[in-house]
Amino acid sequence: MASNAAVPFWRAAGMTYITYSNICANLVRNCLKEPYKTEALSRERVHFSISKWTDGKPEKPTIRSDSPAE
Amino acid sequence: MVIVPATTGQMGAELKPGVLSVHEGNETSKYFVSSGFVFIHANSFADIIAVEALPLHQIDANLVQKGLAEFTQKLSSATTDLEKAKAQIGIDVHSAFNSALTG
Numbered sequence: 001m002a003s004n005a006a007v008p009f010w011r012a013a014g015m016t017y018i019t020y021s022n023i024c025a026n027l028v029r030n031c032l033k034e035p036y037k038t039e040a041l042s043r044e045r046v047h048f049s050i051s052k053w054t055d056g057k058p059e060k061p062t063i064r065s066d067s068p069a070e
Numbered sequence: 071m072v073i074v075p076a077t078t079g080q081m082g083a084e085l086k087p088g089v090l091s092v093h094e095g096n097e098t099s100k101y102f103v104s105s106g107f108v109f110i111h112a113n114s115f116a117d118i119i120a121v122e123a124l125p126l127h128q129i130d131a132n133l134v135q136k137g138l139a140e141f142t143q144k145l146s147s148a149t150t151d152l153e154k155a156k157a158q159i160g161i162d163v164h165s166a167f168n169s170a171l172t173g
Contacts, residue, residue: 013155017084021105023156024087025121027163028104031137033130040122 074092082109084129087166
């Protein structure tokens with residue numbers, strides 16, 4: 001297997017590629033002209049429901065609608 | 071990251087923010103890619119998976135300059151490794167934008 005040069009700075013700081021990729025995507029979307037910017041920011045919104053499980057049963061679910069930038 | 075299996079000649083890599091140019095005959099289209107992966111097959115076909123890919127004309131140069139100044143400032147005031155990494159990513163992305171706009 002080929003070995004790489006030094007580890008990238010973000011991985012050395014404990015970040016995974018997926019976190020790096022999401023941060024990059026968010027920064028890129030923020031530098032767009034309108035109307036592309038509003039379209040792009042709508043791609044970033046997530047909406048999901050979570051329920052914790054204890055003793056084999058789900059507890060009451062919580063709904064989260066996270067907006068971008070964590 | 072590079073994947074190089076011994077027999078078939080496939081290749082792949084992770085992408086960083088920058089310009090991707092597609093050459094078709096005499097025409098070239100350029101896209102700014104935020105990050106992603108490229109996978110080159112044995113028959114020379116390449117798959118590009120990008121989180122965000124946009125034509126260069128959609129970039130707002132003023133926002134790029136503001137962002138670069140903001141993240142340069144954040145890097146100097148960052149304390150933890152993670153904050154420094156995030157600020158450095160900001161600088162890298164905005165510098166890549168700058169090269170894309172001027173290059």
